[in-house]
Amino acid sequence: MTLVMVVDDDQDLAEMLGIVLTGAGIDVDLVSRGDEVMEIFRNNPPDLVLLDVMLPGLDGIEVCKLIRAESMVPIVMLSAKGDTHDVVKGLEAGADDYMIKPFKHPSELIARIRTRLRRANSGLSGQLTVADLAIDLVAHQVTRGGKTIPLTRLEFDLLVALAKEPGRVFTRDALLSEVWGYHHSMDTRLVNVHVQRLRAKVEHDPEHPELVVTVRGVGYKAGASSGS
Amino acid sequence: MAGSSIKETRFRNSLAFKVIFWAVFLSLGIISLTESALYAKISDGIRNVKVDSAIAESQSAVFNAQYRLILSQEPTEKTIQQIIDDVVVNSSTIIGSSVNGREVVLLRSGGNPTGSKNYQRTSNLVDPSSIPGSLRQAVRKSKKPESAEITISYLSGNKIPGLAVGQNIVIPKAGNYEMYLVFSLVNQNETLNLVKNSLALAGFILVLLIGLVMWLVVRKAVRPVQEAARVAERFTAGDLTQRMEVTSKDEIARLGNAFNEMALSLERQISKLESLSSVQQRFVSDVSHELRTPLTTLRMASEVIHAARNSFDPVIARSTELLVAQLDRFERLLEDLLEVSRFDADVAVLELVEFDLVTLVERCILDLSLLASENHVVVELSHQQDIVMVKADIRRVERILRNLLSNGIEHSQSPLIRINIAQSSSAAAVGIRDYGIGLDADDAFRVFDRFWRGDPSRARVRGGTGLGLSIALEDARLHNGELEAWGRLGAGSHFVLTLPKNSGEIIESRLIRLQPEDYLSTPMYGQ
Numbered sequence: 017m018t019l020v021m022v023v024d025d026d027q028d029l030a031e032m033l034g035i036v037l038t039g040a041g042i043d044v045d046l047v048s049r050g051d052e053v054m055e056i057f058r059n060n061p062p063d064l065v066l067l068d069v070m071l072p073g074l075d076g077i078e079v080c081k082l083i084r085a086e087s088m089v090p091i092v093m094l095s096a097k098g099d100t101h102d103v104v105k106g107l108e109a110g111a112d113d114y115m116i117k118p119f120k121h122p123s124e125l126i127a128r129i130r131t132r133l134r135r136a137n138s139g140l141s142g143q144l145t146v147a148d149l150a151i152d153l154v155a156h157q158v159t160r161g162g163k164t165i166p167l168t169r170l171e172f173d174l175l176v177a178l179a180k181e182p183g184r185v186f187t188r189d190a191l192l193s194e195v196w197g198y199h200h201s202m203d204t205r206l207v208n209v210h211v212q213r214l215r216a217k218v219e220h221d222p223e224h225p226e227l228v229v230t231v232r233g234v235g236y237k238a239g240a241s242s243g244s
Numbered sequence: 245m246a247g248s249s250i251k252e253t254r255f256r257n258s259l260a261f262k263v264i265f266w267a268v269f270l271s272l273g274i275i276s277l278t279e280s281a282l283y284a285k286i287s288d289g290i291r292n293v294k295v296d297s298a299i300a301e302s303q304s305a306v307f308n309a310q311y312r313l314i315l316s317q318e319p320t321e322k323t324i325q326q327i328i329d330d331v332v333v334n335s336s337t338i339i340g341s342s343v344n345g346r347e348v349v350l351l352r353s354g355g356n357p358t359g360s361k362n363y364q365r366t367s368n369l370v371d372p373s374s375i376p377g378s379l380r381q382a383v384r385k386s387k388k389p390e391s392a393e394i395t396i397s398y399l400s401g402n403k404i405p406g407l408a409v410g411q412n413i414v415i416p417k418a419g420n421y422e423m424y425l426v427f428s429l430v431n432q433n434e435t436l437n438l439v440k441n442s443l444a445l446a447g448f449i450l451v452l453l454i455g456l457v458m459w460l461v462v463r464k465a466v467r468p469v470q471e472a473a474r475v476a477e478r479f480t481a482g483d484l485t486q487r488m489e490v491t492s493k494d495e496i497a498r499l500g501n502a503f504n505e506m507a508l509s510l511e512r513q514i515s516k517l518e519s520l521s522s523v524q525q526r527f528v529s530d531v532s533h534e535l536r537t538p539l540t541t542l543r544m545a546s547e548v549i550h551a552a553r554n555s556f557d558p559v560i561a562r563s564t565e566l567l568v569a570q571l572d573r574f575e576r577l578l579e580d581l582l583e584v585s586r587f588d589a590d591v592a593v594l595e596l597v598e599f600d601l602v603t604l605v606e607r608c609i610l611d612l613s614l615l616a617s618e619n620h621v622v623v624e625l626s627h628q629q630d631i632v633m634v635k636a637d638i639r640r641v642e643r644i645l646r647n648l649l650s651n652g653i654e655h656s657q658s659p660l661i662r663i664n665i666a667q668s669s670s671a672a673a674v675g676i677r678d679y680g681i682g683l684d685a686d687d688a689f690r691v692f693d694r695f696w697r698g699d700p701s702r703a704r705v706r707g708g709t710g711l712g713l714s715i716a717l718e719d720a721r722l723h724n725g726e727l728e729a730w731g732r733l734g735a736g737s738h739f740v741l742t743l744p745k746n747s748g749e750i751i752e753s754r755l756i757r758l759q760p761e762d763y764l765s766t767p768m769y770g771q
Contacts, residue, residue: 029541036544096536118540118575122547204597233598 019043021062023053025072036122050074054082064132069095077109084110088168090132107209112170131197144179146227146238171214178238187235260462267458275447283443287436294432299389302409302425305335310413319416321361328363336367349375349424353384356419363415371397375408375424383410383422396426405429468496484511528585532578543571580711587718594637596747601632601672608645621653627665632672636747640719647712648676648739656680666755673742673755683731691729692717723747730758
């Protein structure tokens with residue numbers, strides 16, 4: 017069974033989330049304080065964390081950083097704030113995705129959670145290379161010169177999406193649908209922030225990216241894969 | 245022309261200019277009055293001296309001549325002629341060769357014994373007619389010497405200003421004659437000219453100096469005023485920290501202190517108001533946020549119930565549907581309220597991307613196609629260009645378009661909605677035209693008001709928040725664009741969105757006319 021940790025201080029909402037997720041066949045661990053998260057997380061590692069931004073004890077963004085420091089588990093932030101500032105802060109802290117309360121449909125939440133839990137590109141096998149990066153699609157590992165670069169599942173998916181079709185320019189919308197499973201979101205900030213994070217991990221010089229290249233006015237593409 | 249008139253206005257509006265202008269103008273008057281009085285005095289003085297000496301000279305000359313004529317023994321015509329020649333030659337000096345040059349004119353007075361010889365003569369070819377009749381009359385009647393200013397004409401044609409002094413003289417056997425001594429006034433006139441020119445020059449310099457001094461004084465006096473005006477202008481422009489520098493203890497300083505006190509109290513008032521309104525906005529924003537969590541729970545609960553509605557009896561099933569629909573509406577209202585509070589708090593920011601407006605409009609039409617077919621509305625799109633690239637906040641532009649289009653579909657009761665896209669080099673526009681119930685011409689201005697309802701007596705149309713159009717307008721304005729509405733009752737309405745191609749630039753013209761071209765303004769339907 018899949019286990020999702022729901023961190024929200026609103027008892028009623030947490031309970032409701034529990035009902036909906038359990039109904040979808042997902043086990044739920046309810047946590048109501050930010051400062052209790054890490055202990056429970058270590059004792060019973062979940063497959064995904066659903067994390068509210070405003071929490072007593074320790075706020076969601078700090079909790080997100082703590083989880084990210086020791087795990088690549090998918091994190092979906094729940095925010096009552098739709099303001100750019102908060103969303104970007106959450107994403108920069110390491111969240112893979114975010115949902116703004118109230119969600120349109122509970123099914124939307126379930127769909128998002130399933131997308132994040134799904135092993136993306138599981139149909140693919142073998143190796144991909146982007147410049148001096150080796151991407152092992154089976155082991156879900158990215159290595160450079162034999163050294164593993166730790167990537168979150170989402171960052172891995174993003175890199176693979178680009179590397180699968182070297183030279184193809186992906187629009188942000190295309191990436192949103194490919195990697196995040198959105199078919200109708202206009203929020204390209206998600207893509208921008210994650211590209212930044214991916215670059216910070218894989219590029220030699222994130223200021224002058226060579227692996228994930230911006231194509232001005234269009235989107236991104238994987239660079240220099242055939243060159244090496 | 246325009247430039248010079250601006251300059252004129254600036255001059256006319258300048259305090260310094262006014263003061264200097266009046267100072268120069270008035271001193272010019274005073275100086276010219278003083279100088280002309282001075283000149284009159286000087287010229288009188290010079291003339292009087294000349295006249296006095298001329299009379300004295302003339303008296304002695306005439307006395308001398310008369311004396312010689314009387315004393316001459318056995319006066320014959322020949323001796324008399326000799327004496328007269330002698331007198332004339334002795335009394336005259338050639339004008340021009342000496343400063344006090346003079347001529348002698350001897351004229352017959354009339355009533356002389358018949359047959360007597362005519363001794364009339366002049367020195368140096370002076371024309372006898374130089375002596376005016378009026379002077380001659382005065383001389384004949386008077387015992388004393390008479391004088392007058394004349395113009396001395398020579399037979400050669402020369403004319404010079406002069407002073408004539410005349411006296412009666414009796415020539416034996418030949419009766420009464422008048423003897424005139426004519427003095428040149430060339431020197432005197434030159435002196436007077438010199439005086440006049442000097443006075444004029446002195447006056448001119450004086451006026452210049454007065455102007456200069458006034459300018460210096462006024463500048464010193466006006467500068468603090470100008471400084472005060474500058475500070476006040478900046479203050480008015482919104483910089484509430486502007487204060488006047490007070491360095492002296494004069495009237496300007498009092499003005500400065502008064503201004504600074506006013507500025508301080510204004511600044512306090514404004515910051516008080518600002519903090520009040522930010523508290524208010526903060527409150528709206530907080531309320532909206534706080535409502536979100538319970539709303540999320542409500543929604544999820546209602547969805548769970550809704551999913552099971554098939555097993556309910558019809559009344560409960562319908563109630564569930566209403567519950568879900570109202571939650572939807574509640575949520576939209578909350579969203580709109582939050583958006584409005586962002587606009588009010590001035591924290592709405594544009595996230596600019598480049599995109600094709602045509603594609604976006606097509607997508608909006610596609611998204612709303614279900615709603616359109618439910619309402620039996622046909623949506624037509626026409627555009628001259630296939631691609632209309634703009635740099636704008638796509639989320640906001642989409643929101644404006646969706647809002648206008650869904651409004652048209654749901655509320656206009658029109659069977660047809662026409663969308664038109666146009667562009668110029670700097671702007672792009674979308675016109676959304678319906679042929680439904682339309683708007684009152686006055687209402688076309690009010691549709692953008694918050695919570696405005698078309699007709700208060702009409703039932704509220706389901707679902708709307710009443711904030712959509714006002715948000716759309718704010719969204720358009722945020723791009724420096726414009727959103728305008730036109731409507732006539734029974735003739736439909738027309739909404740035109742004009743956006744600069746690069747957000748923030750100025751839109752110079754309207755690419756789509758607000759009054760639709762397919763609307764014929766006839767008196768019957770118009771207004």
